[in-house]
Amino acid sequence: MNKVAIIGGGASGLMAAGTAASSGCEADLFEQNDRVGKKILATGNGRCNITNTGLSFSAYSGRHPGFAAYGLKEFGFEQFERFCRSIGLLLDVKDDGRVYPLSNDARSVAAAFESFALDSGARIHTGHPVTDIKKSGGLFELSSNEKQFKGYQKLLIATGSEAAPQLGGNDSGYRFAVNFGHGVEATYPSLVQLHVDSSFHHKMAGTKINGETTLYLDRRSAAKAGGDILFTSYGVSGFSILDISQRASSALKASGHVSIGLNLLPGFNGQSLAAQIARFAKDMPGRSINTLLTGLITIKVAPHLLKDAGVDPDIKGGQITPKIIRKIAHKLQDWRFEITDTHGFKHAEVSGGGVGTAQINEKTMESTLVSGLYFSGEVIDIVGKRGGYNLHFAWASGRLAGKGLAESQF
Numbered sequence: 526m527n528k529v530a531i532i533g534g535g536a537s538g539l540m541a542a543g544t545a546a547s548s549g550c551e552a553d554l555f556e557q558n559d560r561v562g563k564k565i566l567a568t569g570n571g572r573c574n575i576t577n578t579g580l581s582f583s584a585y586s587g588r589h590p591g592f593a594a595y596g597l598k599e600f601g602f603e604q605f606e607r608f609c610r611s612i613g614l615l616l617d618v619k620d621d622g623r624v625y626p627l628s629n630d631a632r633s634v635a636a637a638f639e640s641f642a643l644d645s646g647a648r649i650h651t652g653h654p655v656t657d658i659k660k661s662g663g664l665f666e667l668s669s670n671e672k673q674f675k676g677y678q679k680l681l682i683a684t685g686s687e688a689a690p691q692l693g694g695n696d697s698g699y700r701f702a703v704n705f706g707h708g709v710e711a712t713y714p715s716l717v718q719l720h721v722d723s724s725f726h727h728k729m730a731g732t733k734i735n736g737e738t739t740l741y742l743d744r745r746s747a748a749k750a751g752g753d754i755l756f757t758s759y760g761v762s763g764f765s766i767l768d769i770s771q772r773a774s775s776a777l778k779a780s781g782h783v784s785i786g787l788n789l790l791p792g793f794n795g796q797s798l799a800a801q802i803a804r805f806a807k808d809m810p811g812r813s814i815n816t817l818l819t820g821l822i823t824i825k826v827a828p829h830l831l832k833d834a835g836v837d838p839d840i841k842g843g844q845i846t847p848k849i850i851r852k853i854a855h856k857l858q859d860w861r862f863e864i865t866d867t868h869g870f871k872h873a874e875v876s877g878g879g880v881g882t883a884q885i886n887e888k889t890m891e892s893t894l895v896s897g898l899y900f901s902g903e904v905i906d907i908v909g910k911r912g913g914y915n916l917h918f919a920w921a922s923g924r925l926a927g928k929g930l931a932e933s934q935f
């Protein structure tokens with residue numbers, strides 16, 4: 526029977542601890558927080574978008590996204606749903622493929638996985654930040670709260686990423702990995718709000734528009750996402766922004782030129798929009814263009830958009846030329862903002878980068894450099910799209926790692 530240590534009591538560590546213990550391991554899980562699963566509680570706005578029915582490695586990024594493929598096949602949606610049922614958790618599949626607990630409450634997920642680990646016989650040590658890990662004489666030992674915990678044949682690093690430090694996010698897993706000779710891909714906030722370079726965005730703060738965002742990297746269109754765009758005091762947020770943020774943040778990290786084009790009226794094509802504005806102008810020649818535009822977009826945005834287009838907001842419908850109309854229609858559908866930064870790890874859902882996958886066995890999650898050392902979850906250089914993909918990688922890689930921990934070494 527292996528005696529194993531798991532560092533980190535998040536989604537991945539709990540899955541691994543329960544899996545290893547239920548396969549007969551003596552499993553000790555160390556969690557720095559005063560409770561396990563703190564990040565799970567914050568997921569999906571407290572509802573926990575636990576997985577997605579459309580799992581594919583193409584939903585993931587990293588230096589080698591294909592690394593995720595084996596885990597997604599071995600422990601895909603069907604296997605995961607069966608597993609959840611077996612630990613007393615029923616799921617609710619939405620039409621778009623997102624999956625939530627039937628209770629619609631992230632607390633059900635945290636409780637089910639904590640119970641799975643405990644019922645399987647894992648020992649959970651909360652309030653135990655691990656500060657050092659060593660391997661000597663073929664066995665792992667770790668330091669926590671100025672005590673040494675020794676005699677582990679195998680050890681799993683499931684410490685997550687630097688995202689959301691208020692919930693326990695930190696870089697300790699990367700430091701442990703580097704000490705064991707592993708490479709770490711540079712990390713960056715992902716699924717995160719963006720800072721824009723403008724003198725007026727803050728005046729539109731609080732305005733939400735159902736639009737479309739195009740990401741431009743070095744002025745070339747690189748990605749598009751539809752959904753909410755929310756103006757904030759620092760820049761932009763909303764689902765369509767989060768959806769392009771991974772590539773934006775990664776490009777910023779590489780010092781690329783990053784900008785976005787906002788389409789505030791994706792329901793129109795360019796011509797029909799110009800025709801609509803022209804009709805308004807003709808029918809209401811005495812009204813200002815600012816007032817006319819509020820038939821299409823909110824008053825909080827109209828004057829700023831017009832000024833940015835170089836159009837006097839007070840100009841009357843009767844004075845508007847076709848050239849001005851084209852300018853406005855173009856701005857409404859491709860309003861460019863330079864991106865200067867992300868809103869940082871504190872506000873990010875996940876981190877890009879992490880422990881390099883080239884030195885991890887994708888079938889077992891074991892290090893190819895140090896036998897008995899495993900990695901799972903977000904600490905690895907795999908980051909998913911929004912929609913339950915990140916939690917699923919944590920579950921799937923935790924499941925593989927738990928089985929690996931339980932395998933006899935001889």
Ligand SMILES: Cc1cc2nc3c(=O)[nH]c(=O)nc-3n(C[C@H](O)[C@H](O)[C@H](O)COP(=O)(O)OP(=O)(O)OC[C@H]3O[C@@H](n4cnc5c(N)ncnc54)[C@H](O)[C@@H]3O)c2cc1C
Binds near residue numbers: 533565655
């Ligand atoms: C606000 C928010 C909302 C999100 N919503 C979703 C969603 O709806 N769907 C989705 O798929 N993903 C979502 N995510 C992402 C998802 O939560 C993570 O990808 C997932 O939790 C990663 O699991 P993990 O086990 O690898 O890491 P974590 O869940 O971060 O767990 C790591 C654990 O290790 C502990 N730890 C770290 N270092 C040490 C140490 N040295 N010693 C001891 N313990 C340590 C931490 O305290 C933490 O409990 C969201 C993230 C955030 C922040």
